Structures are given as structure tokens and as C-alpha cells.
Amino acid sequence: MKSNLSNKPSAKSELHSDQPLIALVGNPNAGKTTLFNSLTGSYQKVGNYPGVTVEKVSGALRLDAQTVECIDVPGLYSMYAVSEDERVAVEVIEGTLANSRRPDLLVCVLDATNLERNLYFFSQLAEARNPMVVALTMVDRLQQSGQSIDLPKMSNLLAVEVVPMVGHRDKGLQELKDAIERNLASPRFPVFDIGFPDALETCVASLRERVARVGIDFTKSDIRKALLDPEDPFNTFLKDFPEMQDAFREARERLTREGVIKPALEVSSRYQWASMVKRAVVRESTTASRNLSLTDRIDLVLTHRVFGLVVFLTVMYLVFQSIYTFAQPLMNGILASFGWLKDMVGPHLAQWPVVRSLVVDGVLGGVGGMLVFLPQILILFMFIAMLEGTGYLSRAAFLMDRLFGWCGLNGRAFIPLLSSFACAIPGIMAARVMPDRNSRLATILVAPLMSCSARLPVYLLLIGAFIQPRYGPIWAGFALFAMHLLGLVVAIPIVWFLNRKVIRGKRLPFLLELPPYQWPRWRDVWIAMYFRAKIFVKTAGTIIVFMSVLIWGLSYFPRLSTQQRAGVVQHYLGSNPGAPKDDVAKEVDRAQLANSILGRFGKAIEPAFVPAGFDWRITTSILSAFPARETVVPSLGIIFSLGGDVDEKSPDLPKALNEATWPDGRPLFTPWTAVGLMVFFALCAQCMATLATVKRETNSWKWPLFMFTYMTVLAYIAAVAVQQIGRWFGG
Amino acid sequence: MSFNALKKGMNARVTRVSSDSGEMHRLLEMGLTEGTTFRVVKVAPFGDPVEIDLRGYRLCLRKNETKGLEVEPVE
Structure with missing residues (x-):
């Protein structure tokens, strides 16, 4: 492959399917993502595995002689997958996922300070029969606690190369790259004896032979799992081979009778092996202090029942203020530059009004309306990456879990839900702080209810x-x-319901690790911000701009004919003699919107909204606010003949709303109608940017459609209820 | 005794893991196998979850998700 040194190549242009594939695997919190960022830098691409919500992160790793593709496999505690996310990760490792190939080398990331649990996973991984290299992280931390590790011995016991890493200064990175290169050339497989009882292993070997005879090739670990656990999916598979099924059952019964199979035999054996390895390679130095570690001392405050909550509220207040207030100047700047751009471009296209409106209102409006979300996304992901990098996010989840746990969420839901009070877009994206798919989905589905x-x-x-x-x-x-409380209150029963009736899938216990505190790595923060923004613009952004143009078309066509326009002007001047030219133009705009497909649709659905007290002008304004909620105000401006440049502070619009009537002369708005409209707006999903983001984050149109439907139904019912209760009170 | 009866600061040993499937299996895989000793570090401000120190790392468990776990206090 030719490399062009003068141009910085992108990850995409560097990756080919004939390159060797390596996969970074390991426990959550083992330092896998940091290592991935060190290895690939900005040569990353982020997508989705087909059909699932799991994100696929891969990148180009440049070695001395070649460039290889590197996948960052989601963190796993076990190869015994329970959730959908885990299943995908396991299938990536095994190379059984659709359109994926088997990694040529696994780089297994082991946390030196948490060896037993990390080795438990390693022992399962070894049975996947992939060549492997171990990257041992947090070696510096281990040394700080007065321990040392015997690397040659460890390498010996695991039968693979072990490369120590010191994350902060990328120490060990070159050694790891060299090891990867060596092992790609001459692969090494981990070989060691876990120490399962001999009687079990003999039985597994003979069963494996029998299974192989009917033409099924399964690994020893598959057979062992099926033998030990009657619920293992492999047993269902065996249903087609009754004699095999019987053989497994008989063997299981015999070994249980003989006391060989005990509950949790497999896990216990692996952990015995893991602690044996740990004892053999980690040396406690005599100077090891028995004092509280720094992390424990910090946690005395940060998870304290009073101070902990105070700090938590302060941190969350800062995060919220940053996206709510501090992002505002940046957002205004983006909108202002697009306003300027529109003013620059508009006059050049004055000869072609349709093109002008398409470019200015449709395309530029859509792109500006999409980019305006970037400041909030960048700021929120900067905070999340820092909170995650330091380890504080886990503490926040620890503090809040009780409040969220009972309705089926968990403590981590706090960040996405709080952020959604500023904007649901970054909020929904932030739901990925939850590793568990079900909680993530439930949080995403209620996030837009936050006001x-x-x-x-x-x-x-x-x-x-x-x-x-x-x-x-x-x-x-x-x-x-x-109005701000409403969404939160409504969200609680909805989450409860979603978790029981809508979201399916196996539920794992909520397992939260509290890793030691550390300084966040700025590269990790920067990469998180950069890729979140990029993904939003590329995937959600495309949908948003497309839909902006679509809504523009619906509110622009069909145009009034010259005759119709003259009629509108004549009629208006007839009832308002001597009206200024400006007012006439606004009346024409109103007539044009009323005549558009959107206006006609608004009129068509009016009967359905009469019980809520909305006439076609309100329904049309709501419809035209689909590209962005706040545009309902200028839409109301147009439809009440005030022009599109009104805002909530201009005095004319409230006056016009107060004076508006139904055809029979009744006032259109009672205070109850106003409340009903606010309630409708609080609960409905009239925000295509939200729906586009949900599509991107769930990797399916099913969930945004579900969200739109349930929220619209909910909003409608609530608005009708308000109006009818109001009528009952004589409002 | 049950996991829920443990108090902050107590050391305990896992005596029995009553169910080998589903939720309990993952607890086993996190290292809570029979005979494992651990220390209760802290209970969250609202009473749940519980932070424990086992096998050199810190894990938080929800009380209602440890029903199959039987423990005994150790000195």
C-alpha cells in the first residue's frame, strides 16, 4: 500500500479488508479505550454493527512494516454473554457476527491491579482459540501500592507475550506495537491448564468426539458449558439429536452423583486458577502501607451521605449550566453566521424565488438548525469524558442509583436525563454512559419528555x-x-411500563465498579468530543437537513397563483382600507402558508384537535415546528398575519392570540386552551432532530417511530383532558 | 446470613451461592464464588447499593439483586 506522507490519510482510506485484523478486548475499566486511542489516535471510524444498537469502533494501527485494522471490542466481564451488547462483543471475538471476519490477533487488556477478575475473563477468552498478546495496564499504579509483578513468569504461565503499559506517557506503546507485529508473523496461542477436575475433562473430551462424529465441531469449552449448565443454548441445539441429548444428560447425572459437578464449578475453577496465577506473579513488598489509599480518602468526601450529595449537586449544576447557559453564545454565534450567510446568498438568487427560498429557508435553515446543536454536544461530552476518565461518573451512579433503580433505570441515567432539560439531542447521545442496553433504551425513550x-x-x-x-x-x-415538572412526572410511569412491556431482553444485575480515581487523559476527552460531534453531523445531521428541506417544501408548495394573490390583497384592503404595504405582504404570507400542503393538512386534522381547543392555525403551527420546536413562535406569527420575525417577547403576538376567534366568534384561546397547548408541547415529539438522533443511537427506525407515536398520543390525550376539564370548570 | 444483613465495615465470606443461573451467575463471574472473603466498604446515601471490596477491587451491588448470596461474618 502506498502511503502519502504529505496528506493526513483518514481511517477509511487506510483500511482494507485484506489487512490483518486485530481486536482489543478486556474487562470494562481495564484501560482499553485509552489504549485504543493511543494506538490509533484520530485514525478511527465509528459506526454500528448491523441490526443492533452496539457501536462499532475501529481504527487504523500503523506498525513499522504495515497498517492493520484494529477494533475496540466493547468491554466484557465474561464470554458467557447475557445481554445483546455482550453477544455482539463475543461474536466479534469469535468472528461469527454477520459480515465480520475473525480477528487475526487478540490484544487482551489486563488490569494489573485487578488481576484475578481480569484473568477470569482471560481464561475464558483463551478457549476462543485466537492468537493473543497481553497488554498489562496500570502497572505504575500497582508499583505505587508497593507491589511488583514478575512479567517473564506471567508470560510463561499464560503462554503468550505480556507487555507492560504505563498509560499516561504512552510508555510501552512501541513495545506493544512490536509485539503485535511479531505475533501477527508467528502467532502464539494461550495454553494452560485451568485445573478442572480430571473426571470432568475426560467426559468433555469423549462427548466432544461423539458430537464431532455427527459432524458438529464444537470447542471443549462449548461442550463443558453445555454439560455443566442444562440451560445452556447448546442443549436446545442438541434437541435435533436425541441420542446426544441423552448422552449429555447421563454424563451430567453421573458426574453430579459422583460429586464432580458442583454448583458454580466452572467459575470457581477459573477463579482458583486466576488467584494461583496472581499469587505466583505479584509480589507484595514489605513496605506496603496499610493506610487508606488516596481513592478511599477522596471517597470519604465524594460518597459521603451529606457532602457527597452536595458535591454531586454542585457538579451536576455546573454541567447543566454549561450546556444551558454557556453554550448559548456559541449557539447564537452559529445562528448569526447562518443569518449572515442567508443575507449574503439571498440577493444573488432573487431572480429565482423558489431557488432562493429553497436555499435560504430549506438548506441553509436546515444546516444551521442542525449545527446549532454542536456546542451543547461538545460541552456535554467534554464533561462526560472527564467525569468518566476520573472515575467520578461511577460515584455519581452509586449515589443516585436508589432514586432511579426502582423504576427500572439506574444511577447513570441521571446525566442523560438532566442534560435533556437543556436539549434532548446531547441527552440522548449521553445515554451511552449506560452499558446496559435495556436501561439505555428506556432512558433514550423518555429523555425527550424532559422540558x-x-x-x-x-x-x-x-x-x-x-x-x-x-x-x-x-x-x-x-x-x-x-410545565418543567410535567415531563419528569410523566416519565416515571412510562419508564416503569416500558421496562415491563416494551423493552425485551435479558436483564443483568446492576454491577457498578468504583475504579480508583485518576486524572483524565486529555487525548481521550478530545477524541470523545470530536467523534461524538462528527457522528452527529454525519448521521443525524444528514437526516435533519433532509427533513428540513422536506418540511420547507410542504410549507412552500403549492404557490398561490397571481390571481389568488390579487384576491387576497383585495379582500384584505377591503376590510382594512389604507393598510400599510408591509401588513399586506404579511397577509399574503399567511394566505400562502394556509394554502400550502402543510396548511391544508393542518386544516384536515383540525376536527381531531377541536376537542383540545386547537383550530387549524394552531395545528398548522405545530406541524411546521417539526424541524425545531421553537419555530412554532414564528409560525404562529405568520399564521396570525404578523410575519415570521416575531418572537415570544414581541407584544403583537399575544394581542393577536387574545383577539383570535373561532368562525362563530368565540375566542380561540381560553386560559385552558393555552395550558392545553403548553401541555401538548411539553409532551409531544415535534422535534425531528431528536428523532434523527434516536435513529442514529438505536440504529433503527423502529424506536424513533415508537417514540413519536407514544409521545404524540400522550400529548393529544393530555391536551384534550386539559380542555375538557377546563370546560367543566366553565373555562 | 443474608447479604442484606451486613453492616458497613464488616468482613464476610461467601458461604453459598444458591442459584447457578441468570443474575446470580454474573455475580459469581464477578468473583463472588464460594469461600471468597470481602469487606463492606460503604452503603450509598439512600440505602442502596452497597460497595464491597473483593479480590482487590470495588464493586457495588443492589440489595435486591443479591438474594441468592449467603454469607457469614469473619473477623
Whole structure:
């Protein structure tokens, strides 16, 4: 392969399917991702495994003589997969996943400070029969605690190369690359004896032979698993071979009778082996202090029942303020530059009004409306990467788990749900702090119920127009607070329901590790921010821009004919003689929107929304707010003939809303209608950026469609309920 | 005794893991095999989960997810 040194090649251009494939595997928290970032740097690409929500992260690893593809396999505690995520990870290792190839080499990341559990996984991994190299991380930390490790002995016992890594300064990285290169040329397989009882192993060997005779090639570990666990999927597979099934059952019964098979035999044997290896290779120095470690001393404060919660609330307040307030200038900057761009481009296209509107309102509006989410995404992922990198995220989950656990979420749901009060887009993306698919999905599905900042203009407009003038500032403040609380309150029973009825899949116990504190690695933070932003723009962003253009088309076509326009002007001037030219133009805009496909659709669904007190003008405004929630205000402006440049603070719009009537002269808005509209907006999924992000994060259109449906139904029912209760009170 | 009866600061040994399937299997795989000793480091402010120190690392468990785990206190 030719490499072009003057141009920085991208990961994609460097990867070919004929390159050797290596996979980075290991326990969660073993330092796998940090190592992956060190190995591949920015030569990474992030996608999805087909059909599942698991993210595929791979990159180009440049060795001295060649470039190889490197996959970062999601962290695993066990090859005995329970959840969907684990199944995918195991299949990547075994090379059995659709469209994947078997890795030529596994780089197994073992945490030197947590050897027993890491070796437990290693012992299972060894049976997958892949060539292997061990990268031993956290060696520096082990030494700090007064211990040392005998590397040649370890390498001997595991029968593979063991390369010590000191993460912070990439020490050991070159040695690891050399080892990878060596092992690709002459692979080494881990060979060692776990020490299962002889009687069991003899039985496994003879069963394996019998199974092989009917033409099924399974590994010893598959056979052993099936023998030890009658529930193992392999046994279901054997249903087609009754004589095999009988052989397994007889062997199982005999070994149990003889006391060879005991509960948890496999796990116990592996752990006995792991602690034997640990005792053999780790030397406790005599100076090891029995004092509290630094992590324990920090945790005395950070997980304290009072101070811990105070620190937690402070940290979360900072995170929230950053995405809610500090991101604002950046977002305004993006919107302003797109406004400037529109002003620059618009006049050049003045001769072709359709093209002008398409480019300015459709494309530029869509791209700007998509890029405006970037500051929040970048800031939130900077915090998440830092909180994760230091180990604080686990502490936050430890503190909060009780509050979230009972309804089927877990402590980690706090970050995505809190972020969603600023914006559901970064919130939904943040749900990946939850390793467990079911909790992640449940969190994603309720995140948009949290009242985001894009709903605020609607609340302020309607409260300002209907609540404050009649009931005073106290009720106005209460209404605003209630609207923010509503989504949270509604989310609780919904999560409870989703977890029981909608989201299927095996549930694992909530296992949370509290790793020692450490400084975050800036490269990890930077890479997390960069790739989150890139993924959003590339995948969700494409959908958002496409849908913006679509909604633009629906609200632009069909155009009024010259005759129709003249009719509108004449009619308007007839009832408003001498109206200024500007007002006439706004009336034409209104008539145009009313005539568009969107306006017609709004009218068509009006009967369905009459029970909620909405007329076609409200339904059309809601429909046209699909690209972004806050655009409902300018849409209301257009449809009430005030032009599209009104905002929630302009005095004309509340006045127009107050004066609006049904055809029979009844006022369109009662305070109850206003509350109903706010409730509808609080609960509905009128935000295509959210839906596009859900599509990207769940890797399926099923979940965004489900989300849209359930939220719209919920919003509709709630709005109708408010209106009907209001009517009952004589509102 | 049951895992839930343990108090902060106590040392304990796993005496029995009553079920070998599903949820309990993962607890075993995390290292809570029969005979393993561990220390209860802390209980979260709202009463759950419980942080334990076993095999040189820190794990948090929810009380209602340890039903199959029987332990005995050790000195």
C-alpha cells in the first residue's frame, strides 16, 4: 500500500479488508479505550454493527512494516454473554457476527491491579482459540501500592507475550506495537491448564468426539458449558439429536452423583486458577502501607451521605449550566453566521424565488438548525469524558442509583436525563454512559419528555399572553415550573411500563465498579468530543437537513397563483382600507402558508384537535415546528398575519392570540386552551432532530417511530383532558 | 446470613451461592464464588447499593439483586 506522507490519510482510506485484523478486548475499566486511542489516535471510524444498537469502533494501527485494522471490542466481564451488547462483543471475538471476519490477533487488556477478575475473563477468552498478546495496564499504579509483578513468569504461565503499559506517557506503546507485529508473523496461542477436575475433562473430551462424529465441531469449552449448565443454548441445539441429548444428560447425572459437578464449578475453577496465577506473579513488598489509599480518602468526601450529595449537586449544576447557559453564545454565534450567510446568498438568487427560498429557508435553515446543536454536544461530552476518565461518573451512579433503580433505570441515567432539560439531542447521545442496553433504551425513550430549552419560548409566549395578565406573576411562575415538572412526572410511569412491556431482553444485575480515581487523559476527552460531534453531523445531521428541506417544501408548495394573490390583497384592503404595504405582504404570507400542503393538512386534522381547543392555525403551527420546536413562535406569527420575525417577547403576538376567534366568534384561546397547548408541547415529539438522533443511537427506525407515536398520543390525550376539564370548570 | 444483613465495615465470606443461573451467575463471574472473603466498604446515601471490596477491587451491588448470596461474618 502506498502511503502519502504529505496528506493526513483518514481511517477509511487506510483500511482494507485484506489487512490483518486485530481486536482489543478486556474487562470494562481495564484501560482499553485509552489504549485504543493511543494506538490509533484520530485514525478511527465509528459506526454500528448491523441490526443492533452496539457501536462499532475501529481504527487504523500503523506498525513499522504495515497498517492493520484494529477494533475496540466493547468491554466484557465474561464470554458467557447475557445481554445483546455482550453477544455482539463475543461474536466479534469469535468472528461469527454477520459480515465480520475473525480477528487475526487478540490484544487482551489486563488490569494489573485487578488481576484475578481480569484473568477470569482471560481464561475464558483463551478457549476462543485466537492468537493473543497481553497488554498489562496500570502497572505504575500497582508499583505505587508497593507491589511488583514478575512479567517473564506471567508470560510463561499464560503462554503468550505480556507487555507492560504505563498509560499516561504512552510508555510501552512501541513495545506493544512490536509485539503485535511479531505475533501477527508467528502467532502464539494461550495454553494452560485451568485445573478442572480430571473426571470432568475426560467426559468433555469423549462427548466432544461423539458430537464431532455427527459432524458438529464444537470447542471443549462449548461442550463443558453445555454439560455443566442444562440451560445452556447448546442443549436446545442438541434437541435435533436425541441420542446426544441423552448422552449429555447421563454424563451430567453421573458426574453430579459422583460429586464432580458442583454448583458454580466452572467459575470457581477459573477463579482458583486466576488467584494461583496472581499469587505466583505479584509480589507484595514489605513496605506496603496499610493506610487508606488516596481513592478511599477522596471517597470519604465524594460518597459521603451529606457532602457527597452536595458535591454531586454542585457538579451536576455546573454541567447543566454549561450546556444551558454557556453554550448559548456559541449557539447564537452559529445562528448569526447562518443569518449572515442567508443575507449574503439571498440577493444573488432573487431572480429565482423558489431557488432562493429553497436555499435560504430549506438548506441553509436546515444546516444551521442542525449545527446549532454542536456546542451543547461538545460541552456535554467534554464533561462526560472527564467525569468518566476520573472515575467520578461511577460515584455519581452509586449515589443516585436508589432514586432511579426502582423504576427500572439506574444511577447513570441521571446525566442523560438532566442534560435533556437543556436539549434532548446531547441527552440522548449521553445515554451511552449506560452499558446496559435495556436501561439505555428506556432512558433514550423518555429523555425527550424532559422540558428542553426549545420549549421555553412557547411557554413564555402563552404564559405571557394568557396566565400573567389574568392571574398575576405568582401563577405565571407556577405555570412555568409546572410545565418543567410535567415531563419528569410523566416519565416515571412510562419508564416503569416500558421496562415491563416494551423493552425485551435479558436483564443483568446492576454491577457498578468504583475504579480508583485518576486524572483524565486529555487525548481521550478530545477524541470523545470530536467523534461524538462528527457522528452527529454525519448521521443525524444528514437526516435533519433532509427533513428540513422536506418540511420547507410542504410549507412552500403549492404557490398561490397571481390571481389568488390579487384576491387576497383585495379582500384584505377591503376590510382594512389604507393598510400599510408591509401588513399586506404579511397577509399574503399567511394566505400562502394556509394554502400550502402543510396548511391544508393542518386544516384536515383540525376536527381531531377541536376537542383540545386547537383550530387549524394552531395545528398548522405545530406541524411546521417539526424541524425545531421553537419555530412554532414564528409560525404562529405568520399564521396570525404578523410575519415570521416575531418572537415570544414581541407584544403583537399575544394581542393577536387574545383577539383570535373561532368562525362563530368565540375566542380561540381560553386560559385552558393555552395550558392545553403548553401541555401538548411539553409532551409531544415535534422535534425531528431528536428523532434523527434516536435513529442514529438505536440504529433503527423502529424506536424513533415508537417514540413519536407514544409521545404524540400522550400529548393529544393530555391536551384534550386539559380542555375538557377546563370546560367543566366553565373555562 | 443474608447479604442484606451486613453492616458497613464488616468482613464476610461467601458461604453459598444458591442459584447457578441468570443474575446470580454474573455475580459469581464477578468473583463472588464460594469461600471468597470481602469487606463492606460503604452503603450509598439512600440505602442502596452497597460497595464491597473483593479480590482487590470495588464493586457495588443492589440489595435486591443479591438474594441468592449467603454469607457469614469473619473477623
